[in-house]
Amino acid sequence: MEDFEMEIGIMSRPAPGAQTLPLVREAVRRPMIKIAREIGGQIDHFPERRFVNTDGALLLEEAGLLIMGTPMFRPIGGDLVAKIGARHGLNVLLLRFDSYHVSFDLRIRGLHEWLTRYRRWSRGGGLWFVPEDDGGLPYVRATRRGLIISSHAPFGNARQREEGITAANPWPLEWEA
Numbered sequence: 001m002e003d004f005e006m007e008i009g010i011m012s013r014p015a016p017g018a019q020t021l022p023l024v025r026e027a028v029r030r031p032m033i034k035i036a037r038e039i040g041g042q043i044d045h046f047p048e049r050r051f052v053n054t055d056g057a058l059l060l061e062e063a064g065l066l067i068m069g070t071p072m073f074r075p076i077g078g079d080l081v082a083k084i085g086a087r088h089g090l091n092v093l094l095l096r097f098d099s100y101h102v103s104f105d106l107r108i109r110g111l112h113e114w115l116t117r118y119r120r121w122s123r124g125g126g127l128w129f130v131p132e133d134d135g136g137l138p139y140v141r142a143t144r145r146g147l148i149i150s151s152h153a154p155f156g157n158a159r160q161r162e163e164g165i166t167a168a169n170p171w172p173l174e175w176e177a
Helices: 002-011 026-039 078-088 158-168
Strands: 058-060 065-070 091-097 102-107 115-122 127-131 139-143 146-150
Touching (some): 026 058, 026 065, 026 091, 026 127, 026 139, 065 078, 078 102, 091 146, 115 158, 127 158
Parallel strands (some): 065 091
Antiparallel strands (some): 058 065, 091 102, 102 115, 115 127, 139 146
């Protein structure tokens, strides 16, 4: 057992000179955990024990989803996070914090580009990620079994869109970075 624990410790350290995201502060980690709980399934709080360069991330293994967070402005960190997701065959949900709200970037296997500047949307249950502006980008439903891409909006009109975004993004103090 002692050898196994030692091996885990070595695997969790990035290689010398490897790029890493900044240390995830508690104020960033709380919203990551909240999103993971909303999506559902068992949460691995220490994926770095099995997956290199995932320090500070959360893993929803059933969903094949790595949840990461950063206070860095877009596109900083995007290339690194995309490589981490691709290396481990995982979709990635990256929470980006700026001075007044959280937005989400999604890197989904099979798509070669990031889906950026998404917002949480919820109404009557299910959690969705919708683009900040409806410019023909896909909508993404988050379930405990994975991310589902849809060309159809989970709302019928602009009012329902705003109501769902408002309901899903109340931004209580625990969400502030």
